[in-house]
Amino acid sequence: MRRNRGIVCWLLAVVLLLSACTKTGGDAQPAAGGAGTGTKPAETGQPASGSGGGKMTDVGTPRSQTLIVDILSGRSADPDRMNPYVPGAVPMDSGLHQLIYSNLWEIDTVKGKQIPDLAATMPEPLDNTNTKFRFKLQEGLAWSDGVEFTADDVVYTSDMLLKTKELGYSGYYSSLVKSMKAIDKTTIEVETVQPETRLAQKLGVVIWGTAFRVMPKHIWEKEDPTKFKFTDPVGVGPYKLSKRDPQGNWFLYEKRQDWQKSDIGKLVGEPGPQYILFKYFGPEEKRIMAAISHEMDILQDITPESWDVLRQKNTFAKAWYENFPYADMNDPCERGMSLNAAKAPYDNPDVRWALTLLTDIKNVSMATFGGMLRASPIELPPISVLQDNYHKPMTPWLKDFQLSDGYKPFDDSYAKDMVDMLKQQGVKGLPTDAKEMTDTFGVGWYKYDPAEAAKLLQKAGFKKQGDKWLKPDGTPWKLTINAPANFEVQSMRLAFAVADSWRKNGIDVNVQQMDAATFWDAESTGNFEVGSYWPACGLLPDSTSNFQGWHKKYIVPVGQQAPGNRNRWASDRVSSLIDELNGLKSDDPKVIQNITEINKEFVKGMPFIPMFGTSKFVPVDTYYWSGFQTSKNEFEGPWWWWSQFKYYTPHYKPTGK
């Protein structure tokens, strides 16, 4: 045994030697002129610890000064690659676009409008052609390496995109912008290829981020943009990359010493955290353990079950709402069932409506996310801004809406019914007045009415044999719902819940879980009957851009990859309304009218059965940090993976622990 012990010790020593020989290099290379890259806190002149405790993080920063954020996309395979114009490898939501890169126009999701960021003004047309625009840039901003940010940087980025066809974004950009020129240090004129009414939406942020990211001319002009890694990223945001894990599990950002010259420094104020650590802890179980142990301050998506565990084990953990439904419901995409209008029998609106009426939406809500969902009867997500502009104003029309046989399918009692149902289950803190109920659970949905659905199916030639439906050709009605496998949990669960509801009503439903590549390929090529996809997104009242893809001109035959309109639903009326919208300016009152009309067409045709907004359980731990946004402190939504994250940082203050 002694000999065996010796062998074991010897082998352990060998493995240590083997692993030690692997490349490491945890620090980012110092950027030209930049201070503090790769430095330890003691070297930055910062106190060794905060006001409390002196606990250090495992990357060597004082815990009291370090905000730790979960990484939504997980580990980065190549953490050195920061060139945002080469798609794929860039760890964009590992803090890079949240803290370093800045955009011309950002989004204020609470007000539902774009705001200037690097730009100081919105684009102003120079004539009536809508092809020439001018906008000003913020003055006094500097890149994180100290070089002044000017119009030359924006123009350089534009020219680089126009010239470098190998970049994925170049093709689209060239179809949008003809030229950009700097009039002076802070004034830019743009000429577009076609008349444009929404230039800021196309070059700025509408949701999550934007493809047009201004790069520093003084660095990029010396490089080949197709090969440049941009390993030491330089931006106008308030932080700089300090250290990174060569294996891509974490990225440490440090507040710029000259944060006053960052966009946030100028527009909002000094960011609270000295350090922000974006870290991937692994699967959900480990992320929850980390949050319970106060090792993570901001969590990305977790399931309702995990939230239950977290709130019971960590009293400092807070979700968007203090009580039920806890989750934030203002995510800009809604979930539902996409129907392939190019495949029989789903090419028949009566069949699509029958499936809608066979959906027991309350039970589907309970089965999917324990009832913590806001229903949407139209083609726009039920976020507060859009509810006020569309869902609520459209409710009278929805109530009056009739199917071809005169049947009125809309049911406005969904919110109240959900409250009653949840009350019976002992859920506390439910809304009590009608407005609060609607704001929480939505304006209503469609009736669960198998009898009316049967009428529609019989009209379409279906027959019932025993408790099973037969298609018009006499074969049993079998359908497959495509669902994501182990990603986009809400859509995955929704597919199973809907399948259950339809199965109970005589349809042989199979849920096919697919990995990402197969799931998206099936949607694009139209190789699906029903899919738990989410083609209905929007955040601004002017959601023209989100409807573009539904134009009939984008329909291609099944088997070919579609650029848009993946449901292959052809509507002349919707297409002409989209054409008309493209000619209207964003603030034209007719925009809302047209989009309302488009929504009415979607209700009539039902190519996508809208069901729920996305409920996000993205909790925070208030043990080390305070000032997080919640429903009671709603300066912004909890969009930790969006480029606007940098706007939140001045609100966060250490608790002193």
Next chain:
Amino acid sequence: MDFYKFLLSRILTFVLVVFIGITAVFFVPRFLPSDPVEAMIGQLTSKSAFMDPKAIETMRTTLNESFGLQGSLLQQYFGFFKRVLITHDFGPSLANYPAPVGELIGRALPWTMGLLLTSTIISWAIGNVVGLLAGFRKEKAYSKLLEAISIALYPIPYYIFALVLIMVFAYIVPIFPLSSTFQGDGFTWERIKSLVVGSTLPALSMILVGTGWWVISMKTLSAGIAEEDYVHFARLKGLKERKIMSRYVLPNAALPQVTMLALQLGTIFNGALVTEILFGYPGVGTLIYTGILQADYNLIMGTITISILAVAGATFVVDFLYPFLDPRVRYK
């Protein structure tokens, strides 16, 4: 002469196995109903919720060109072989474009080898010792205890076992970190300390679960050999039990175990996906997983090709080692 015939036949077998394996790895992913370009566009649209149809069209064209997915399957196949054989290049990763597959594998492989090589050899060594004791000295209490522990651990699903280790040693009694953070550079104390701390739990989980199988197989082998006539004869000769065990039973029982070890060492190039995900350990397993999820043909081909080469190479080497380990085996 026999040796050269043996050598030639083994080389031919090696080449054939590698050729068939690589050909299958090239074609199989391409017959799947998935597309790397669509996967990337899907990934982008699911994040930003919207992409202009025109942008999707132009991006699709650019990516198809950049990824080298144009041309017939046969053209791509010959291009792939030419690239791998002449320039030893698997091309860019499509999911992590334009990072070269070779670079990604080079980054992950030392970690995988460091963890799996060690844990495989340790579990093999412990498993064989315990198995030998359990098979040869089955009446002893310590043999029974060790065997019982090993066999009890073996059937526990690895995911559960690893999670329990994490909960106990990183959460309830936080001796180890929840997520491995490897610090320091080169061959420094900070580096070594961080490696020991960060790798102990993943290694322990693999050793404990991996040992059970070796115990069971070694016990069966040694128990059978312990009943052989030559072992009885050795006892009658008055040899000590320890000598009988180490000189008579162990060498004969170890042969199949060596073969299995060689094959297992070949498979370590596949990585240990669950370990990597659970412990945040950087390795080849995650690369293969990402490659499959994102239909990254080049990454799948790169990682699996190395695995094919490793398994075929290990078998090739074992074939040559056998005559040294067992005098009854000859190069024929």
